[in-house]
Amino acid sequence: MPIKIEHLNYVYNQKTSFATAALNDISLEIREGDFLGVIGHTGSGKSTLISHLNALTRIQSGVIFVDDMDLRPKKIDFKKLRSKVGMVFQYPEYQLFAETVYKDVAFGPENIKLPEEEIAKRVEEAIGLVGLDFSSIKDRSPFELSGGQMRRVALAGVIAMKPEYLVLDEPTAGLDPRGKTEIMQLVKNIAATCKSVIMISHNMDEVAEYCNRIAVLSQGKLYGVYEPRELFRSRELLKSLKIDVPAVTALAAGLNERGFNVDPSIINEEELIEAVRAEYFGRKAQ
């Protein structure tokens, strides 16, 4: 079992009068090959949960295993863990600091004391993976790039450590629609090089399209882990949690309600187009 979380609790401001529970008895398993979406409203504990995975937040009570690494002891091999679990924060471009793109991307690999040739190789590979041209961008300052490019460089900075698990906190926040699609395509490509990917998102279209499992958090509790189709079919559940459905699902459901033979649990564009086409030709033939 790659990542295993059992009975995880977390309380902010422990032992003070401001104590607030952020996580409440969360048990979750992340399997190899998973692209796990984590959804829930602001303050539901998503960020706290994922920051446990690379020990940025330490366990107060509960158990977490990443492969065979136990995250409970006070002293663990942080470098090993953090190169194993790569974490891309919200607006990662705000963490860029070096004079050149190359140096910034090399920051992580240098910290884990890799040999020089290995670093060079990984940096080139990572910059390529995020869809940037290595030779033309490596000596430029990250601060003179466009917003989208900066985000790619920041993403490369994490990938260059070759994480086995990639954790993303709203990777498409603040991007225009095209930028969103581009970044998600990159994430999908990168996912192929990792054991599993965990992604926080508020965008249900993305979650439906890319994730194979979705963990729903609500007020610090894990409401359940669902397959996308299963989740977006259960309208009552979504309503009670105030979660939107993906645009395609909403459209399919609308058509279904108006008497067209379209499956209301459709979650991607191709399926919807196929269903509408079938229905159109079906009606025409009659």
Add this chain to the structure above:
Amino acid sequence: MREITLGQYYPVKSVLHRMDPRMKLIIMVLYIVMIFFIKTFIGFGIVLIFLALTIALSHVPLLKVLKSLKVIIILVIFTVVMSVLFYNGTAEDLIWSAGILKIYKEGLLNAGRMALRLVFLVLGPTMLTFTTTPVELTDGLESLLKPLSYIKFPVHELAIIMSIALRLIPTLVEETDKIQSAQKARCADFESGNIFKRAKAMIPVLIPLFVSSFRRADDLADAMDSRCYRGAKGRTRMKKLKVHFRDFAALFVMCVFFFAVLWLRYNFFPALIDLSAIPWII
């Protein structure tokens, strides 16, 4: 990083919280001046009464107030030890000696006075920050410094800079936290190594912090511009500071204490009551 709290405002309701910040500032200045006039333990007793009154009226828990002394405890101990050991008194005052170390009675008393002075100097302003929000403080300061604007001193600008700075401290702390986490996730090590190594390790945090501060400043300037901010000229306030009866009452009480301290020091009415004739006033 999270523990940084500047301005330790304690949000309860009390007459002290409601007081005009300008009057509180004036009273605090008088209080500090008063402390430097004190030479005797009786004088410190008078200040203690004043402080006890203030704390009781403020509804701030006593323990919370005393905790603010934590920062100066080392300074106080150091001062006391030094002034006891290096005091040069007369032979009949000597109580204990070993080699070059000599302890005099007057040295002990002197050290005690010094310690009390430090403690009282911290407690007064602490009470001010406990009962006054940073915004009120800058407003009060701006209003008090107003006369300086006649000699072209940029009072309003200074006040607005101060309030922006105070407002942004928590934001920057949060930002630092975030950037630090992001770099930690890339295996940055802030905890080990000597002081130079650690200082160098902060570069990946400081540069993004600077960059985002500049961006934030730009945005703020735009936001102020678009709401037609043009400095002090013609600017009115939503919350006008108003002096009430309680403020004058507080000032009066302060003056009474101040007078008592001065009297103790200068023995104003030797014909009426000769303080120097009372032996226990040391």
